[in-house]
Amino acid sequence: MSIETPLRSEQETTVQRKPMLEVQDLVVRYGHGRKTAAAPAAVDGVSFTIQSGETVGLVGESGSGKSTIGKAILGLQKISGGSVGFQGEDITHTTSGKRRAIGSELRAVFQDPNSSLNPRKTIGASLAEPLRVRGISAAAARTKAEDMLERVGLPREAVDRYPSQFSGGQRQRISVARALICEPKLVVCDEAVSALDLSTQAQVLNLLADLRDERGLSYLFIAHDISVVQFLAQRVVVLYRGQVMESGPAAAVTENPKHPFTQALVAASPVPRPAEQAERRAVREALGVRTASAVAAGPGGCPFRQRCPLATELCATERPALRRMGEADVACHHA
Numbered sequence: 356m357s358i359e360t361p362l363r364s365e366q367e368t369t370v371q372r373k374p375m376l377e378v379q380d381l382v383v384r385y386g387h388g389r390k391t392a393a394a395p396a397a398v399d400g401v402s403f404t405i406q407s408g409e410t411v412g413l414v415g416e417s418g419s420g421k422s423t424i425g426k427a428i429l430g431l432q433k434i435s436g437g438s439v440g441f442q443g444e445d446i447t448h449t450t451s452g453k454r455r456a457i458g459s460e461l462r463a464v465f466q467d468p469n470s471s472l473n474p475r476k477t478i479g480a481s482l483a484e485p486l487r488v489r490g491i492s493a494a495a496a497r498t499k500a501e502d503m504l505e506r507v508g509l510p511r512e513a514v515d516r517y518p519s520q521f522s523g524g525q526r527q528r529i530s531v532a533r534a535l536i537c538e539p540k541l542v543v544c545d546e547a548v549s550a551l552d553l554s555t556q557a558q559v560l561n562l563l564a565d566l567r568d569e570r571g572l573s574y575l576f577i578a579h580d581i582s583v584v585q586f587l588a589q590r591v592v593v594l595y596r597g598q599v600m601e602s603g604p605a606a607a608v609t610e611n612p613k614h615p616f617t618q619a620l621v622a623a624s625p626v627p628r629p630a631e632q633a634e635r636r637a638v639r640e641a642l643g644v645r646t647a648s649a650v651a652a653g654p655g656g657c658p659f660r661q662r663c664p665l666a667t668e669l670c671a672t673e674r675p676a677l678r679r680m681g682e683a684d685v686a687c688h689h690a
């Protein structure tokens with residue numbers, strides 16, 4: 356007994372410490388068959404972890420690979436290399452049957468709420484669906500749907516209405532309710548507030564934060580606007596053309612960015628105060644970062660070099676590895 360007890364507690368500690376999500380050297384290439392190997396990587400060696408109850412923000416411009424990473428984690432995109440672990444289990448190439456089994460623990464909220472709501476089904480039917488699949492009775496599923504609607508700030512009677520009877524912000528609340536009704540452990544939010552106006556955005560972000568805190572949820576929060584990510588995330592991963600440019604605690608990355616691309620992202624993010632906006636515009640101009648449309652991507656070296664005002668010959672030949680700078684990891688030869 357005296358020998359077994361410490362052993363068991365050691366095992367429990369090991370289990371507790373396993374990250375909720377562990378993405379290791381993830382590579383995704385688009386294409387079919389042999390052509391896939393020759394295709395450029397949409398995601399190129401990305402690694403990060405999410406702990407239980409933690410929110411990690413994945414931020415980057417369109418085409419940075421952030422949504423592809425979300426899809427790969429959800430099993431909606433084939434993975435070309437690396438691994439994805441969920442609660443200590445390798446789910447990189449899990450079968451659809453196994454995916455269904457973990458489906459209630461790993462859920463998603465997408466930009467377009469209509470992607471998870473059937474216009475011909477009542478809200479109650481859409482919300483009950485994932486519960487009914489898991490064998491919960493129709494009556495219990497309806498009650499749970501009503502409870503969940505109430506929790507996201509909608510009336511219980513909304514169960515009998517159709518998606519078209521709600522505004523965009525309300526539909527996104529319903530999508531959140533649908534994602535959370537199975538009591539998941541991790542929710543991938545892919546541009547979940549991007550289509551909403553600023554005040555509705557703030558309401559949905561507050562709702563997501565409250566639900567995280569009361570349920571101990573983990574989020575992978577994907578967005579192009581770093582100020583939105585900053586509101587919710589404890590840690591931030593900045594992507595450019597499928598590679599991590601900078602990652603670290605949200606405050607360090609957003610308030611004192613080290614990588615030229617992160618600096619440009621922060622300077623470009625909209626703020627409601629005109630004076631601060633003007634200050635950011637001045638910083639953006641002083642940085643001298645070229646716009647995305649001005650240049651094409653080139654293979655090898657630093658993926659940001661064609662837009663970067665600090666680029667040297669080294670940047671064209673050698674891909675910068677992530678190195679620790681203060682609290683963040685930064686992939687830049689000259690930061």
Ligand code: SF4
Binds near residue numbers: 659666688689690
């Ligand atoms: S490695 Fe070079 S090109 Fe890339 S961000 Fe740093 S200075 Fe700019």
